[in-house]
Amino acid sequence: GAVVSQHPSWVICKSGTSVKIECRSLDFQATTMFWYRQFPKQSLMLMATSNEGSKATYEQGVEKDKFLINHASLTLSTLTVTSAHPEDSSFYICRTGEGNEQYFGPGTRLTVT
C-alpha cells in the first residue's frame, strides 16, 4: 500500500505559538486528505477534509481560523495549529486513500506547554 509520512512525529511548543504539521503521500496521489485528532484514551475525531487545490471543509465545532489546512499539491497537505493552547495538545493524524484502500500517517504528538 501507499506510504504516508508525517513530520514532525512529536513536537513541544509554548502556548501562543504556531505549529505546522506536514503530511506527505510518498507514492499515492492524495486528491483528498482527512485530518483527525485523538485525545488520550479517546477515538479519532475528524477535524477537516481537504481536496487538492481547494479550501478545506471543517467539521462542526472545529475552528477553521485556528486549524489552517493547506493542500496545495497531490503529495503534501499541512495542518497549522495557530496560537496553540494546552487544550490543543493531542495526537494529530492524516489519512488519504481511494475506495477501500485507506492510508494513515503515523501521527504527530503535539504538546503545548
Added chain:
Amino acid sequence: GDSVTQMEGPVTLSEEAFLTINCTYTATGYPSLFWYVQYPGEGLQLLLKATKADDKGSNKGFEATYRKETTSFHLEKGSVQVSDSAVYFCAHLKNQGGKLIFGQGTELSVKP
C-alpha cells in the same frame, strides 16, 4: 446519522483466551467495514476489512464477518497473545465523500 458503536473496554483476558469485541453500525447504504489496531504511542494499522455483506475479513488470527441483517462486524480471535494488547477500533467508510467513521475504541489487555 451514521455511527459505529463498540463494546466498552477495557477488556482483560488471559493468554490463549477467546476474544470477541462487538461492533455495530448505523449507515445509509452498504458501507465498507474495517478493524484497526493501535499499539501504545503509535498510529493506526489496518487489521482487516470487509467490503460487502457476508464477507469475512481475516488477518493474524483475527476474523470479522460483515453481517448486514444485524448491522454488525464483531471482531474475534480464538487464542489471544500478550502481544495483542492494544486498542481496537471498528470503522465504516461512507461511500460518498470517503469519510471514515470510527467507534470509540476498545482497549484490550492480555495477561500472561
